[in-house]
Amino acid sequence: MRGLTTRYLLSRLGMYLFTIWFSATLMFIIPRLAPGDPIAAMVSRLSAQAGFIEGSDRMIAAWRARFGLDAPLPVQYVRYLRSLLTFDLGYSLSRFPVEVQEMVARALPWTIGLLSVATVISFALGSLVGALLAWRRTPSLLRLLLPLTMLFTSIPFYILGICLIYVFAFELRWFPIGGGYDLGLRPGLSWSFLANVLHHGTLPALSIVVANMGFWALGMRGMMITVEGEDYLTLAWAKGLSPWRVFLHYAVRNAILPQVTALGLGLGGIVAGSVLVEYIFAYPGMGYLLYQGITNADYTVIQGVVFILILATATAVLLLDLLYPLLDPRITYERR
Amino acid sequence: MKSSHAHDAEPVLAVRDLQVMYATAHRGVLAVRGVSFEVRREETLGLVGESGSGKSTTAMAVLRLLSPPGRVVGGEVRLQGLDLLRIPERDLRRVRWRQISLVPQGAMNSLNPVMRIGDQIRDAIEAHEGHQPPGRLRSRVSELLETVRLDAGVARMFPHELSGGMKQRVCIAMAIALNPALVIADEPTSALDVVVQRAVAQTLLTVKRQLGMSMVLIGHDMGLQAQMVDRVAVMYRGHIVEIGPVLRVFEQPVHPYTQHLIASVPSLRARQPLRAAPSLDPEEVRFEVGRLEEVGPEHFAAVGRREG
Amino acid sequence: MSSVTLDEVVPEMVSAGGWRTSPWLNAKFLVGLLLVGLIVALGLVGRLVWDTDLARVGSAPLNMPPFWVTGGSLAHPLGTENSGRDLLALLIVGSPATLRIGVIVGIVSIVLGTLLGFTSGFLGGWVDAVVRTLADATLTIPSLAILIVISSYVRQLDVNTMALIVSLFSWAGPTRLIRSQVLSLREQGYVRMARLSGLSSFDIMFREMMPNLLPYLAASFVGHASAGILAAVGLEALGLGPQRVPTLGMTIYFALQSSAIIRGMWWWWGFPTLVLVVIFVGFFLITVGLDEVANPKMRRAR
Numbered sequence: 001m002r003g004l005t006t007r008y009l010l011s012r013l014g015m016y017l018f019t020i021w022f023s024a025t026l027m028f029i030i031p032r033l034a035p036g037d038p039i040a041a042m043v044s045r046l047s048a049q050a051g052f053i054e055g056s057d058r059m060i061a062a063w064r065a066r067f068g069l070d071a072p073l074p075v076q077y078v079r080y081l082r083s084l085l086t087f088d089l090g091y092s093l094s095r096f097p098v099e100v101q102e103m104v105a106r107a108l109p110w111t112i113g114l115l116s117v118a119t120v121i122s123f124a125l126g127s128l129v130g131a132l133l134a135w136r137r138t139p140s141l142l143r144l145l146l147p148l149t150m151l152f153t154s155i156p157f158y159i160l161g162i163c164l165i166y167v168f169a170f171e172l173r174w175f176p177i178g179g180g181y182d183l184g185l186r187p188g189l190s191w192s193f194l195a196n197v198l199h200h201g202t203l204p205a206l207s208i209v210v211a212n213m214g215f216w217a218l219g220m221r222g223m224m225i226t227v228e229g230e231d232y233l234t235l236a237w238a239k240g241l242s243p244w245r246v247f248l249h250y251a252v253r254n255a256i257l258p259q260v261t262a263l264g265l266g267l268g269g270i271v272a273g274s275v276l277v278e279y280i281f282a283y284p285g286m287g288y289l290l291y292q293g294i295t296n297a298d299y300t301v302i303q304g305v306v307f308i309l310i311l312a313t314a315t316a317v318l319l320l321d322l323l324y325p326l327l328d329p330r331i332t333y334e335r336r
Numbered sequence: 337m338k339s340s341h342a343h344d345a346e347p348v349l350a351v352r353d354l355q356v357m358y359a360t361a362h363r364g365v366l367a368v369r370g371v372s373f374e375v376r377r378e379e380t381l382g383l384v385g386e387s388g389s390g391k392s393t394t395a396m397a398v399l400r401l402l403s404p405p406g407r408v409v410g411g412e413v414r415l416q417g418l419d420l421l422r423i424p425e426r427d428l429r430r431v432r433w434r435q436i437s438l439v440p441q442g443a444m445n446s447l448n449p450v451m452r453i454g455d456q457i458r459d460a461i462e463a464h465e466g467h468q469p470p471g472r473l474r475s476r477v478s479e480l481l482e483t484v485r486l487d488a489g490v491a492r493m494f495p496h497e498l499s500g501g502m503k504q505r506v507c508i509a510m511a512i513a514l515n516p517a518l519v520i521a522d523e524p525t526s527a528l529d530v531v532v533q534r535a536v537a538q539t540l541l542t543v544k545r546q547l548g549m550s551m552v553l554i555g556h557d558m559g560l561q562a563q564m565v566d567r568v569a570v571m572y573r574g575h576i577v578e579i580g581p582v583l584r585v586f587e588q589p590v591h592p593y594t595q596h597l598i599a600s601v602p603s604l605r606a607r608q609p610l611r612a613a614p615s616l617d618p619e620e621v622r623f624e625v626g627r628l629e630e631v632g633p634e635h636f637a638a639v640g641r642r643e644g
Numbered sequence: 645m646s647s648v649t650l651d652e653v654v655p656e657m658v659s660a661g662g663w664r665t666s667p668w669l670n671a672k673f674l675v676g677l678l679l680v681g682l683i684v685a686l687g688l689v690g691r692l693v694w695d696t697d698l699a700r701v702g703s704a705p706l707n708m709p710p711f712w713v714t715g716g717s718l719a720h721p722l723g724t725e726n727s728g729r730d731l732l733a734l735l736i737v738g739s740p741a742t743l744r745i746g747v748i749v750g751i752v753s754i755v756l757g758t759l760l761g762f763t764s765g766f767l768g769g770w771v772d773a774v775v776r777t778l779a780d781a782t783l784t785i786p787s788l789a790i791l792i793v794i795s796s797y798v799r800q801l802d803v804n805t806m807a808l809i810v811s812l813f814s815w816a817g818p819t820r821l822i823r824s825q826v827l828s829l830r831e832q833g834y835v836r837m838a839r840l841s842g843l844s845s846f847d848i849m850f851r852e853m854m855p856n857l858l859p860y861l862a863a864s865f866v867g868h869a870s871a872g873i874l875a876a877v878g879l880e881a882l883g884l885g886p887q888r889v890p891t892l893g894m895t896i897y898f899a900l901q902s903s904a905i906i907r908g909m910w911w912w913w914g915f916p917t918l919v920l921v922v923i924f925v926g927f928f929l930i931t932v933g934l935d936e937v938a939n940p941k942m943r944r945a946r
Contacts, residue, residue: 240432272788
């Protein structure tokens with residue numbers, strides 16, 4: 001790949017592995033910080049909510065065996081890490097003996113689909129709007145977008161989602177209230193199913209796009225203002241290039257670089273926001289699974305989902321980091 | 337030094353009474369206060385002065401490249417008869433680079449960091465001559481690079497891979513790409529070290545002679561100016577205080593400021609006390625700027641009394 | 645670049661007003677302050693004019709709409725929800741709680757950020773490497789995820805505990821900011837000179853840095869306070885908040901749990917949402933306004 005030095009690759013990979021290890025360790029420590037035996041605590045909380053649990057003895061035994069809670073901590077830790085490496089996320093407490101792995105595997109595609117589409121659209125659209133807002137030649141009418149984007153960017157995704165549901169699903173009935181697809185439809189690769197999925201996915205995606213777009217717009221506007229003062233822009237104008245060319249190839253092309261870095265930093269927040277969006281819309285992705293885990297005090301599900309979410313986010317950031325040299329030819333060369 | 341066309345043809349560039357103002361939050365300052373000069377065909381005019389004298393601002397104003405808070409507030413700039421300050425944007429774009437180009441100060445930052453050199457030269461050509469077959473463009477770019485004594489392989493490189501001198505030469509190559517009538521070179525060698533300065537200056541000279549262009553060479557290196565220009569204009573605090581053939585002005589400076597400027601150039605031959613530049617303490621030494629009066633053949637100095 | 649044609653000649657000196665153009669007085673900053681101030685007032689003044697006991701369960705008729713809708717009454721102007729709590733009282737009690745979370749998170753993040761950033765930038769070496777790596781990792785992780793894990797294990801949650809939990813992840817941003825400032829200052833010539841002459845470089849840097857950093861720190865405080873509220877409300881909406889305190893997020897949670905949206909009880913989730921929006925927009929405007937103070941380039945006229 002053009003411009004990828006080994007050093008850069010290794011440092012990014014190293015960071016990636018560290019982040020994952022760090023979060024995994026955090027999630028190992030946290031349950032054990034809670035006083036008392038985590039399993040007894042789980043079960044008692046569960047029974048407090050759900051009453052008597054069938055086969056709770058089997059569940060407890062399987063749990064203990066799996067995590068060997070009688071074994072010394074270091075041993076537990078190693079086993080824990082090992083099981084994570086094989087994506088063995090344990091059994092769901094509330095739906096025993098369903099494996100968390102299965103539940104995650106079913107929910108993950110929905111989240112990836114929603115998130116990737118929404119993120120790409122909001123980033124691209126937001127950056128374009130931001131770039132136009134900073135450009136002197138943009139007609140004043142378009143500039144009214146600035147206060148509007150400012151308004152929306154401060155609202156959390158899911159709050160916008162609630163409002164959208166109320167207006168478009170409840171009052172206007174243009175879109176369904178929630179879910180991934182109509183109950184009763186058979187999932188499959190048919191056009192009608194895909195259309196249905198898109199229909200259901202519109203409002204959730206819109207919540208993310210509209211609320212997130214403003215952030216990218218404002219960032220891009222700031223970067224464009226900085227770039228405007230650069231000498232290479234002056235020379236571009238002196239060359240008599242068309243305004244469009246100067247805008248795209250000289251201004252935007254340079255301003256987008258810090259934006260992409262910002263995307264890498266902001267992905268964590270977007271993922272977090274979409275978890276809540278899925279909750280609001282009962283969208284069958286990781287967010288909703290997480291919510292169900294919370295309601296059922298299903299700690300294995302909670303931890304499993306969170307781990308996969310972190311893994312997915314870190315992977316996306318790694319990919320971005322690796323793609324960055326393609327955009328900026330400067331960073332890969334060693335300084336002379 | 338002069339060609340036969342010197343006096344009969346219309347000047348390539350005629351600046352009359354140019355005024356540029358910088359407006360800040362509290363006050364406005366006139367950086368250029370009624371500057372007038374001409375550049376004739378195949379002639380090189382030097383524009384010298386210290387930092388803050390207004391020479392770069394003049395150049396930017398001529399090209400209509402002033403960024404806020406700078407604004408042209410008076411005067412006229414005629415390029416081969418065309419009033420540059422009044423024509424609409426569309427026409428200005430067509431005139432730019434084709435008839436008047438710029439070799440910027442500090443080539444370090446004047447090249448787009450994310451575009452290859454060849455592409456940056458190419459887009460100037462294509463902007464004015466329309467789409468061209470890639471093969472022809474490539475050979476044109478190679479020729480241009482050879483003219484400034486750079487290897488044709490430079491076209492594939494990015495700006496950060498080049499040294500300062502190379503970048504400056506790329507800018508020269510770009511500036512002559514469309515064979516303009518006038519090139520404004522804004523301190524093209526100031527940011528370079530001495531050895532490289534010579535090379536770049538030599539390149540400029542060669543190119544200028546080869547293509548027969550007019551040039552405005554802005555700078556504060558008197559030695560360089562003496563070697564490269566035909567006539568020189570001395571700027572002080574937004575005014576031109578002396579203008580005339582370079583040898584005359586250097587050997588017989590009339591205006592006190594010009595005398596001071598020339599005297600402060602350290603000489604390798606004679607031992608002289610070093611005279612500090614006056615602007616180090618602007619309140620102390622101030623020079624009078626009168627009206628430009630002829631003090632010799634083609635030689636003007638602003639020594640007379642100014643009204644008001 | 646400027647598409648300027650000729651103007652009339654203007655007089656050499658053009659005066660503009662002094663204080664009127666102070667960067668602190670920009671519209672966005674002031675409007676933001678006003679908005680946040682409104683909510684603060686709601687909490688402070690509301691207590692005095694409205695009976696906050698009405699926020700208790702069963703203190704009012706159930707499911708009443710706001711007074712301008714049929715079925716509502718001025719006794720409960722913003723309506724009630726399905727366990728008999730008065731909405732206005734809920735807002736009056738919940739807003740200060742929510743704001744308090746923001747303030748705590750903001751303060752903790754700046755204090756931690758300054759401490760860690762300064763130490764890290766100043767000491768360098770392995771300390772710096774450790775702090776930097778941890779900060780980068782923390783920033784990448786979707787913090788809400790781990791916060792969820794933590795909250796689900798905590799038994800009794802009150803507002804302050806909640807705020808502290810949320811702050812666990814907010815130190816990373818300010819740390820990076822301060823660290824980079826310290827690093828760039830360290831290399832400045834005058835710092836090196838001062839060190840040579842025996843002055844404590846810590847002293848110099850602190851005194852040099854702080855005045856310049858103040859707007860950034862202020863913006864950082866506001867930004868993290870806002871983010872803290874965001875995270876806290878997120879946790880609460882999922883049901884992981886303090887069960888006994890009717891913060892804005894918890895009210896929304898109960899509304900969602902009782903399907904308030906499809907029951908058409910828009911006032912139940914609507915008013916807390918409105919207050920939250922005002923808070924977020926207010927904080928945001930303050931941040932943008934502070935940004936203009938700190939960075940003069942952003943101050944162009946539109």
